[in-house]
Amino acid sequence: MQIRNFILLGGITFSILMLSTSEMKADVTSEIQTIQQIGHNAENYAAAQKALDSLQSSGTDALLPILYSLGDANPLAANYLRNSFEVIANKTLTDKKSLPLEDLLNFVRRTKNDSKARRLAFEWIRKVSPQEADQLVANFLNDPSDELRREAVAKILKEIDELAKDDASAEALKRSRYLQALSGASDDDQVRKIVKGLEAFEIKVDLQEHYGFLSDWYLIGPFDNKDEKGFDVAYPPENEIKLDAEYDGQLGKVTWQKYETDDDYGKLNIAEKVGPHKGAVVYAYREFVSKDEQPVEFRLATPNAWKIWLNGELVFEREEYHRGTFFDQYRIPALMKEGKNTLLIKVLQNEQDQSWAQDWQFQFRICQPTGMALRPEKE
């Protein structure tokens, strides 16, 4: 009888535990889904706030579902989910409990998982087990996540620094390690360090090639932009691309001319190529053959106002003059189609007369979602 009662009691307890676990999972899933409904302009915020309160008070079982959900979350929802993860993880450690380390390690190892989520998991692994984290880093050099690749490159550079400076036998190792690091490097501060290191071995890195800067363009102009009025004027190249056409420009007839830059960072100096015109517009055109239909990121840098079209569709525009030029200044998501794609960039110079406002230039490349350069296929 006692045994029967014990079994019965045990069964009920187990059922309650199972029920509460499944309910908990259902709650976590539901809360995550609610948070994922957050949209622009505070859409669905009230429901998300309630779900967030509840999710933040969940236990460690919620950590993996949160990580998996990040891949489907928009940037706002991702921050809600990230905060939930950190609150739960912090509480777990404060309560002297353990994070599910093996689950986190497996999550990071699986490169198809969302890059940001893997990075987040990696950071918590590093907090609780630096040794395990360090072992992961060794495999990050060709990782799809640029942030994780950065870890691997940093590790190699550190190892190179630690090699004896006056040990001739280490030179060959240094050289090969620099080249290895370069294969995974996409952040300019790391690339510059590698380039400098390789100079000692008389190896010149082709930065245009490494970064995938598009160096050859057809240019046409100048068209008029006096008083900055040309931004919304659709000059003929916005309506048709005919590389043998002739149009009325700001100072007379204009035709497409092909130019190429040999600048390491792909800077095409319009003021030098076309002329230091003020209050003027130039269009740049080229084609790009893509192996597949694929999401990409245009990386543009210019101190001038600009518009960009992909296959005749306006992708983005910005009317800002002379607020600096920075590497990868603009990151513009786009979808390339398979085969030939057309790129048209309108670059506008205004009439500011300060010495620092004379630049009229642009730098352009296309990156894969991994942050590595996408180069055009040969037709």
Next chain:
Amino acid sequence: MRTFIICTLMLCSTAAVQAEDWLQFRGTFNNAIVTGPQLPDSFDNISWTAPLEGRGTSSPIVVGNRVIVTGCKGPRQDRLTVSCFNTADGSQMWHREFWATGRTICHEKMSVATPTPASDGERIFAFYSSNDVACLDLDGNLLWYRGLTFDYPNVSNSLGMSSSVIVKDGTVVCMAENDTQSMTFGLNAEDGTTRWQLERPRAANWTSPAVWPGEESLVLLQSSKGVTAVAAQTGKTVWEYLDGASTIPSLTVLNGMAYVPSNGLTAIKPGVSDSTVPEIVWQGSQLNPSTVSPVVTDTQAFVINGAGVLSCADATTGERLWQCRLSGKFSATPIISGDKLYCINEQGVAQVVQLGPEEGSVINSHDFSTTILAAPAAADGAIYFRGDNQLWKVE
């Protein structure tokens, strides 16, 4: 009786905490005047130093026993941080990170964490150059998150944005003004929803909104066009000064007067005959604030120019009274406690200036040996400085 005593003690305690908090850029009253206990005359007694990660050029704020500091990490500064330290010993109470949803490009001198956060005493509102706004409770739990550039993709500035956030009567005011899509937002502090949003002059603007104290619930928005006083709850314009203003140093308000970096320094107050047009009380063309915002007391107005010269003027007339050369160039707005001005130059040399009616003199300095661009915070007789990688408490 016992209950009464406990209640009285609790009330006193709450009031004391509120009086000594430093809740936003230039303090709870947004005017860089320390209202709590007098700050120390020297920087000799550094109570503690806390390490900070990444970069950050925003000022600390102090809420009760918490010092809140924002920062940014990563090669693109796209990891936004909020860190909370215990005022007693500098131990970290919590740390949170977010992914920027807007652009994180900025001039190398500043950082994505240049805007100073704000608090209403219950919540923290962290604002960044990427125009992300994170609202957390005092324990670091996220309450809501907005991405203003996520909502309006051309709200950005390639040099970065620095306008600090303020909170006034339940409205969180975020200026995101720039050359292209120039906007200012009034967000509901409770839930992050938009109470109002304004199309603003299309010109880069690094100034911060200012609180207008008093019965009228107003905030002042400064831009290249001048100053617009808007109702905190609705964003409706109440009065406007249209004689132009600087786009870097921010106006300050005291005793019903706004001291605006405009034509040097211009003192304005709400108009009487026409309430929509403010009255110009004086203009001091010799008073040229450079990057640093002016600070005004009941009797004197202070500006620091681009060469590091501190000018003192009569606050009622604008007449320049004296000048004092400080060491170095300044980005951080100074604060005033009693008859002393506390400033720190870009090289991290903090200076105490004894303020007099006829002269000012540097009476103490301390080299923190690192770049410091953030205005100090003060609470409970202590002063807080922050560089990229350290937070100091000086008592």
